[in-house]
Amino acid sequence: MARRLGHVAYNTQMTRRSAVLLIGLLALLLCIQTAAQDVTSPNHAPALNQSPATGQAQPNEQLPPSGAGKELQPSTGKGDPDAIAAVIRIEGMIYDFVLDSLQRRVDRALGAGATMIVIELDTPGGMVTSALKIGKYIKALPARTIAWVNNEAYSAGIMIGSACDELIMSASSATGDSAPVSMNKELAATERAKALSPIIEEFRDSATQNDYDYAMFHAMCVLGVEVYQVEHIESGRKQLVNQADYQMMVLAKSREEALAAVKPEGEQVSALTVGRVSVDVATDAEIGQWKLVKQVHDGATLLTLNQTRALEIGLSKATVKNHQELGDWLGGATVITINQSWSEDLAGWLIHPAIRAVLIVAVMVGAYMEFQAPGLGLPGAIALAALALLLGAPFLVDLSEIWHVLLVFIGIGLLMVELFITPGFAVFGILGLIFMFTGLILAIVPTSGPIGLPAKEMLNLLGMSVVWTLLGVIASTVCLIFLIRHMGWIPGLSRLVLHDRQEALLGGAMDTTAVGGSEVLGHGTIKLGDTGRVTAQLRPTGRAEINGQLIDVVSSGEWIEPDKPITVIEIHGNRIVVGPDT
Template identity: 55%
Template sequence: MKNRETNIMRPLLLILLAALTLGQAAMPTPSESTSLPTADNQPVPVTPADKASSLTVTPGGANVAVIKIQGMIYGFTLESLKRRVDRAMEGNASMIVLELDTPGGEVMSALEIAKYIKGDITIPTVAWINKSAYSAGILIASSCDRIVMHPASTTGDCAPIVPGTELAPTERAKALSPILEEFRDNARANGKDYALYHAMCVLGVEIYLIENKDTGKQMLVNQIDKALMVDGNAPESNVVSKLAGKDKPAGETNIDNVASVSRDVATDDELGKWKLIKQFHDGKTLLTLNQARAVEVGLAETDTIRDQADLKKYLNANIIASIDQSWSEDMAGWLTHPAIRAVLVLALLLGAYTEFQTPGLGLPGAVAVTALVLLIGAPFLVGLAEIWHILLILVGIGLLFCELFLTPSFGLLGIGGIVCIFTGLTLSIIPTVGNGPLPLPAPEMYGRLQVAGMWMILSFIFGVGGMMAITKYFGNIPGLNRLILSSPTQEDELAIHYKTQNTGTNMNLTVGLLGTAATALRPSGQAKLDGQLIDVVTSGSLIEQGTEIKIIEIHGNRIVVDEA
């Protein structure tokens, strides 16, 4: 019995062993399973776009928080970002998307934001360019783990500039050094080609797509690396001189030797082992990419993200939620727009002028005070206004009051007060640099400074025009005529008995009665009429003490005078 069972099991074991042996022979080796030959047995090219797409693997069920960064980049942008990231983390977010739509801004603030993203945010980050990320915007985007784009979006152009001024080589080098180093670190960390970012910052950086003859790997390099890796030879000396702006042919752009092109990625054992695919950028302009070209060169993974629904689908997210600024942050940001501030300045001028023309404190004065509080408070709350800006405004207001009530004529004090006020209001919305007692506007903010200055000038021009209109026309407008003195009627020209509190005597005051200004009338003061000191007001003009005057209007106990 035992021998029969043994005879039956032995063939079965032999059959099983043979099957296992055949299975092992049929399985590919690891090296065989990872090779991807083409039809002509050449390696499949690994393009920059392939490298970007290899980063798109997203674990399912992520809780995505979308934080929008819009408008100018400055110090408040970082503070707002930190607060919203904290709120996202408290809400158990597992991924943060920075939605970017910015023309750029302050360099140092962008660098701080980039370092904050890489150093303090511990969960994956994605930059969603919707619809622009220029200058400081692309610097922030490059610090994120991944980049995606809207179907109609652009990015690039990150050279530090001062509008209307050409930076000296030392100043340009100082501005470029931290920017390029940050881009280099971001490119290394996220598998991007540094040459792309270099071309966004420096004129003269040409971009070439090259491919390794053996592995099929493709990469983007500058012209120096291309010459070494494709041609196998270092570029001629006149090429380097040309890049440095020396021996420049007539009509050719002069390129400073600051941050000029040099050998970057080429190694000695790679010389001549690559082939040229195509030139991507000629270096005559700063590199700017639309969404399609950004995907082509591997800067962005996709250009299909129109809205949060597309984003949720692409990221395979469980939930997606926007982390917005608080209402106070939105309001303060809105109130610091130069055009809105011009309207507030107009309200301040017209409200203050109208208040001086009416008795007591009323609505125009309240409007002027409210406008002044908003003009000073909003930029201070968002971290734009410095202490010295506010002090300059207050000094200007003080000079105006001294001019109106202490000096006999409108002169240097009044002009100085106006200059101080408008200078303080203009500078208070411009990001500054430096930690001294008088931080000045950042060089890259000079363009915004010019815009703010023009809006201030326009508000002053319209304010003066409005004052003239108030004096001449507003008295005829229903509702507003209660604030403005109208022309005297026949009843006003009748004699009105005016009893003074000081003497208790009766006086006949009539329109046309002559007298003398006992004090300076600015526009209110005292006049000597019919032998008595009477409180009077002018129609808006300033009258010096001792000037002969006459009554032009009488409204109850309100006496309006003008020069005789």
């Protein structure tokens, strides 16, 4: 009776703690989700106001109302000194959450009186679909928009940059290379046409709307596109054109001759040929009216530009190193920075591969420790909380797909089958681990295509996710080995195993020196068929009293309650397997 009351008291205490932890976890996740989805009211949104000269915050500064239209200032940088430019940084991979965050921060900026939105770009690229959405959103904004390439803006990054009214670059920066790629295989003609068509049309629209030369964007997307800078003989106006336009405008060829000159020998005309070079801007009236300035790109590679070349050909309007230079270029405008909200920062922190490795350790170690204690306790709550963060954080930032979560739960289910139905069989356990960790690895990698596989641009992030997940598994294994040998005797952790309380209830008659299987075998005191009784519930691991000593044992699969008789049925090195003594 006393032993049973001890179990009840322990279970009650651990259940209360677990309830508090789980309620706190649910409240935290709800707050994160609400904050991530909520758009801050423009009239009450906080913003950081900075002096253009010092970059220091100016308290209680009265901000003027935002402008109602997109009246662009000259690209020379001269503007209204009372204007406010809000800098919004986009960093890392481009995916749908970037659009959500951008919308929230733009609303805050406009509410703070910003008349210009400066989108600071430092990205290797990302999802084409997300970049298309962001580009359309930027073009519809009522304020003047400026893209600031501060380090790099490749692929999806330059798609976003070209959507802005103007583009500037920092020192030692680069942009370009925007061809669609697939992680799985080389794109076939139809697939390539389908992927390339919306990209080209978006660049063409951006070029038309923002007065860029389309030829340079074309060369960023398609191999074989040559780019020439030409100058009108009479007006002196300069322009970038492809090789077909060059044939007509500079070499005075007819349209038919120009197309024949740029068509590769033996090429078959196909409706699936998207992005091929054709006469794009030349007209019959311009035949022979232009002269060559220089060849910008030979078409052997996808066009990539550093800040110097971009400035020379007119893609970039200026080279700007920092916020003070930005304010000067904007004619003395006040520059403010609109940062991400705390919930966005938290979600971004939780999806970092290194943090996820720590969460994996918490899940595996917590689950093991829970198996050693009766009832749902603190370790189980920690494991559940860590698992919720592993699966929930990627969902909050629109990274995870539903099938990633399904893979994790299928893996957990297979592990349960291995532990409780077919222990020792190994196949279900191995499959479970593969399914579970595949889901966890892919959960933080932006995907594309009908089955949601990572794009080629995501290979670096995928590799990081694999490495840190493996490190998490290795660290978990080391911790589990340590706990299996010493958990019952570590100060504080020994409370999670009930042998101390049970021994006290039994009068302290047994030898309390824990003996591992290999140690027992070394002394020859444990052999097949020996009997004993359970001292801490087997779930399926735990401890039993055999021959007057506490032994680390594992059941053959079933859970065995404390004080139940058991028999040694298998001995494998330091692993002693027991079953109910019938």
